[in-house]
Structures are given as structure tokens and as C-alpha cells.
Amino acid sequence: MSVIIRCRGVEKIYRQGAVEVPALRGVDVDIVAGDFATLSGPSGSGKTTLLSLMGGLDRPSAGEITVDGQALGDLDNNRLADLRLRKIGFVFQTYSLIPVLSSAENVEFILRLLGTPPGEREARAREVLAQVGLAGLEARRPSRLSGGQQQRVAVARALATRPAIVLADEPTANLDSRTAEDLIALMADLNTASGMTFLIATHDARVIAHSRRRIEMIDGRITADEGHGAPVAA
């Protein structure tokens, strides 16, 4: 199985004036292709921080992260942006979409950044929106979509570019339980049907119930990693 994200000795210390807040204290983990993994743990344990570092949204204080074989530390901010565009799909708790664009345009936007020709963009947007159950809502702007629908658009957008991995940070936190259940089922389906790799930070027991790999964090360290072939050698 190919490793998509490899973390070795990853530390992150936030500095707030003179105070140093250690958010990650040495994380070693491999996310492999086809994973449907959840990252859980108490609030403040470092889930969001780890996801951010994996996605190149911030840089670790120590340690090394590679995405698809590419060491993030070697990349400048523009190359990091390009790597996110090509390899990583993000779904956030809220505010995953561009508010002034319709659902179809949100999907097309990223295809446009990738240089996909216009005709292909439209067809692809229509296709992935249908795939997440949003056929007919292509022209709606995010403000006129429900929270669950908005998250589906974010998933559709990730689907459109076929990233190496989708990083989702509390995607169900703002959804009612039915909607949350539907969203997670959709992600799980995409994982089994098209082999999309997911890493989902969540508190949500229903989400964790769907996962095939459960990573747990406490206080900036990984304390458990169930369902993974073998524990990562340090």
C-alpha cells in the first residue's frame, strides 16, 4: 500500500507572546491510499493542527511531512499552494465554499485553477454534484444551501479534482444527526466505490463508527491507531 502522507517527529509549538503552547509533541503516522481514517481526541489535543500541517496550511516546528513523496519543507508558499490544489481536498466544519459562487461554480473554480478546459469543467461539475446528490442545485449559492448541502458541495469539489487525499476537519459538527449520517455515508461510499482516501478529524461517534481506521490523540500525541496494518515504526 502506498503512503500518501508520512509524518515523522512532527512537532508544533504556537507562540503567544512569551508563552509557548505545544500543540503537537512528536507525531509519527502514515496515511495510506484507500484509508478511511478518523482522528479523534479531546478538544485541544491537536487534531486541527495536525490536519493543517499535513495539508501544508502551516509549517511544523520540527519533524518532516511528505505528501505523495514530496517533502513539504522543501516547498515555498506557491509550490505548497500548487500541491494543495493537485493533491489535497479540504472539507471544513464551516466556510468551505466561496460565498459568491454557485455550487457548480465552486466546483468549476478549482478545475479552472487546474486549467481544465471550460466544456469539461461544466460537465464534470454537473457530474460530481449529481454524485453527491445535489442534482438540480447547481445554480444555488452557498447562502441558499443547507449546512449538509454545503458540505456535500465541498465533497463534490474534492471529488472533481481527484485529490490524493481528502482532509476533513469536523465536517459534521454543524449538522443534525440525520444529515451528518448521510454525509458520512456518502464519504464512506466514495471511499469504497472510488478508493478515495479520507482523513477525518471528528468527535462524532457516528463518524467514528464508519471509520476503518481510528487514530486517537491526546495532548499532542497519537495514543492509539486501530485498524491500521501495523503501527508505524518511529
Add this chain to the structure above:
Amino acid sequence: MLAALAWRNLWRRPQRTVLSLISIALVTGLLVFMLSFQEGVYGAMKEATLRIFDGYAQLQPPGWADDPTLERAIDRPAALVRQAERLRGVGAAAPRVNAFAILAHGERSYGAAVVGVDPDRERRVSSIASTIRTGRYLAAGDSDAAILGETLARNLDLAVGGEVTVLGSARDGSVAVDVLHVVGLYRSGVPDLDRTILEMPLARAQDTFGMQGAANTIAVGGPSLAAVDGAVPALRTLGRQAGVSLRDWAALEPALREAIELKYAVAMLFYATLVVVVAFIILNTLLMSVLERTREFGMLLALGMRPGQIGAMVWIELLGLALLGCLVGLVVGGGVTLWLEARGIVYPIDPRLLAQFGLPTRLYPALTPLSALFGPVALLMAITVGGIAPYLRVTGLTPALAMRAP
């Protein structure tokens, strides 16, 4: 793509955008009008000054400006006059003999500038003919006639019908003497002119001063100063071919030019302050909206937009706002200006008084390239340059931290 996104972002807060647009448009329009008004007033001032005697430009022999002596002459003026009058923008070219002489009447004598003129052409170049208060102006066919300023006449104790003796030196250095009959007295309102200038027929002046058909200067008049200014390059070429130099209005009236330049400098300082203040307000508003959207920028970075692309998008928003505002300001300000340019602005001074001094009774703003473009261009530039602040703010974001912004 960025432009389309920027455009939509602008209209997310319509009130704010409209308010910004209005302030930009207001300032632009105001600048267009105020500058046009200044151009109009200064233009009228220049025309009024130049029209009295100088003309809008002059052809002069080389060195005339520094040393105006009869030896410096244009030998065959008639041909040059005809060629000049054929140019677009030139209404008339009036050849002159410019001599200095002692004028005597009875016991009194005064030094004066004696100008030999071609009356028909002179009328179209200088407004002295229209400021005659008693008697008449010179006419074609006059021989020993003369007109002079009221002050000069009073000093010499002369009236219409009187005889004045002219005593000077001719071109070759010999003595020049003539006796002329006063046919008219003028009052131009310019004390220096009213005290010093006597006009007589050109041919007679050429005889009296031994000019052998030559003239000293050719004053150029036209429908407007702008028209003659437009003909200056052609006039200059014409002059070069004939071995004479062309002096445009600024060279003829350097003090006036300097006064106007000073007024412009002061006004521009004020306008620049206005531009900076408005640019600052607009930038502040944009910076505020950039701060509000920190989280969104974090999300865009997460999607894989490059920091520079997002910075460019924000810059385009700013530019779009500025362009639109300037355009509206230019159209409205320019429209109002053009309307007033057609109608004129009446100023609260007795029109008879104005007419007496050859000044127009209405002021006309003049929409010129300078007055139309200074405001919009200055504002656009200030906003574009100031746009570096939000740009830097956006490109300096760390995506993860931006996403945590409230």
C-alpha cells in the same frame, strides 16, 4: 476568472461599495470641474491680456526680445503675413513697425512707443480698436493719422484733431521726424499701454523710420488662444524658413505665465491633499473588508489558490472600484462642466465694468485633457499604489491561522 470573482466580491456589500463609489465619483467630478473652471478662468485671463496688444503669438526678428531696435527687422513681411494667415488656427497676422520716439505737442514732450499698424489686420489681433473712447480708430487709407492712449494724450495735452510731432531715429540712424493728426483716443484699461502707445498707419511709419518696406514684428491673432497655440508649431516652422523666431504667449507674457503656474501649483497641492484623503478612506474601507474576510482567504489558500492570486484578486477589487468611481465622476463632472461651458457662468460683477476692460461677462469652464484627466488619474494612481497595503496583508497570511480567524 479573478476579475469575475473580484467583481462579485465587490457587490457582497452593496451599501459599502456604493458609498465608496460615490466618494470616488464625487471627488473625481469635483476635481474635473474645479480644474476645468481654473483652465477656463486662466484661459480667459490670458486671452484678455494678450488680446489687448500682444496678440496670441508674435513673429519677431532674432534677438528682438532682448534688444528691440529698428535694425532688427523682417524685410519682406507681406509674404510672411500671407503664409501665416493661411495656417489653420490663425485668424490674422498683423505686421508692425515698433519704434521709440519723443512725442511733442506745444511745450510738452513725452517718450512713447510708436507702432505702425495695418488697421484692418490690427483690429483682428488687438482690442485697442474697440477701446477707442473718443474719435475713431485708424482706417485703411489713413496717412498722417494717429491714435493714442488717453493718459498719453492728457500728458501731452492733446485731443482728437490735434497735431503731434514725432521725433526719433530711423533705421539707418538718421533723424526721423513726422507730424500726425490725432483721430482717436483709446483707454485699454492697462495703464502701461494707455501711457505709452501711439499707433499710426504702417506705410507711413515705414517711410518715417526708413524701414524700406520692412516690419519689426508680426502679431498673430485668431479665433482663440487655443487655436493659435495649435498653430504654433506650423508658425515656428514658417518663421524658421523666413529667418525669424516665433514667440508664443508664454514667451510674450512670462510674468502672466508664472502667475498662472503659481496658482496651479497651489491648487494642485490642495487637490493632491484631497486625492490622498479620499484614497486613504477608500483603502481603509478595503482593508477593513480584507480583515473581515481573513477566514475566507484562508479557505481560498487551502483550496490551492496562490497567495499572489488572492492578493491580485483583492487588488482588482480595489481597481475595479476606483475605475468605476472615476468613470462615473468623469462622466458626471465632465457633463456638468460641458453644460456650463456651453452656458457660461455669470459672475457677480457689473457687466459694463467688465466690458470696459475687454473682459467677458461670463466665465466658461474649459474641459481640457489636463482638467479631465488629472483627477481620475491621480486618484487611480493613489488607490493603486495604496493597494499594496491590502495586497501585502493578504499575501502574508498563514492559511492555517487565517482559517482560525473569527
